């Protein structure tokens with residue numbers, strides 16, 4: 179990138195909002211993917227409006243400069259790691275909640291707003307935005323670009339189900355608006371949905387219109403230990419179809435449970451003999467506007483779980499429940515701290531979880547590796563921490579795990595995205611006609627290929 183380009187970008191955002199050289203903080207070169215090396219950009223720009231984003235992209239496309247959007251950098255697939263010689267567009271200064279529309283149950287936000295900030299803004303109005311990926315410092319722009327999921331997707335669906343409209347800037351600088359505060363739309367191709375989950379490769383999101391829900395007043399959290407992982411996995415579809423409508427339905431294997439409770443110094447009061455006999459746990463949270471409904475559902479759920487083989491049942495007090503959910507959210511940091519070499523998040527039809535878990539243990543053993551995990555079981559989304567330090571062995575292992583999930587009708591990623599870390603497997607294992615169609619979509623949005631090149635598809 180020449181000095182002229184840097185000067186032109188500086189004119190768009192203001193000279194103090196373009197960072198180069200030593201002014202580029204270390205964070206701008208990486209996200210949280212375990213398998214990817216950091217790579218600093220040549221410049222970081224921090225726009226405050228879609229007009230500035232448009233100006234930046236006009237300069238970048240005129241000079242063929244690669245552009246990587248950045249929210250909070252909490253992604254787990256290396257999708258926010260810039261190309262060498264590229265520019266990072268950081269949305270940290272576009273961080274305003276523009277509107278909470280109480281009548282339409284809608285929030286309009288800039289992309290740099292974090293989930294925690296949106297949670298505070300909606301709570302004031304008795305409303306809630308229901309997508310809770312484990313990292314509440316993540317930005318709404320990043321959530322849209324990765325189609326983030328999280329624990330509550332079993333009840334409310336993922337980001338894709340919540341986004342009603344977008345403002346986005348195309349690679350060539352034009353600003354488009356899609357959708358709106360609308361309950362439905364059937365007016366041409368759905369560009370909103372195309373941009374969601376595109377990992378910054380099709381357009382930069384500068385505003386999102388999001389669906390809100392009434393904030394439920396009452397909750398109950400049930401923890402059920404089971405003797406085998408298989409029993410837990412078999413219980414999952416039964417709980418989903420039982421009618422209790424869980425808000426959260428997570429499975430946690432015994433080693434992961436021991437690690438996350440230890441890391442958070444959390445004592446759930448489970449007797450040692452139960453802990454020793456349990457190979458896995460089901461964590462179920464119920465929620466409703468009415469306390470008596472929560473109580474009835476808790477009763478029904480308890481009976482069902484006992485029938486399905488739960489060794490015991492614990493209805494956790496509010497404080498312990500919150501801390502356990504938090505510990506589960508932080509499972510990634512615990513896995514990282516104990517030396518996991520990668521984390522994957524394959525998705526399979528929920529009834530195929532037992533078969534996938536059986537296959538994944540078999541595959542890992544064959545490669546002298548360990549896979550441990552937990553997951554958004556209600557969504558069939560299995561998060562595995564992979565322990566295999568040898569890059570080549572790990573790569574064969576990952577390929578076999580992805581193939582196993584695909585043979586069961588699954589996909590490589592349920593919510594973290596493909597990014598850089600899983601691109602190779604995605605390109606190898608996906609039907610070539612589908613990949614070619616995706617390349618054509620990419621060319622239609624981004625003819626010069628400047629938006630996040632090397633992420634998802636080849637640069």
Ligand SMILES: Cc1cc2nc3c(=O)[nH]c(=O)nc-3n(C[C@H](O)[C@H](O)[C@H](O)COP(=O)(O)OP(=O)(O)OC[C@H]3O[C@@H](n4cnc5c(N)ncnc54)[C@H](O)[C@@H]3O)c2cc1C
Pocket residue numbers: 209210246247248249250251252253254257258269289310311312313315316317318319320321322323324325326327328329377378379381382383384507508509510511593594630633
């Ligand atoms: C502890 C932990 C737990 C997690 N748990 C979950 C979970 O349960 N579920 C889940 O889905 N994810 C989870 N994640 C992953 C992560 O939080 C999500 O992927 C999140 O959506 C990323 O948001 P971000 O703002 O950090 O995005 P970044 O990491 O900054 O970027 C992610 C992608 O979005 C693009 N992007 C960012 N902003 C924009 C924009 N405005 N326009 C276009 N593209 C943009 C980037 O280029 C990149 O491709 C977890 C991560 C951690 C560290």
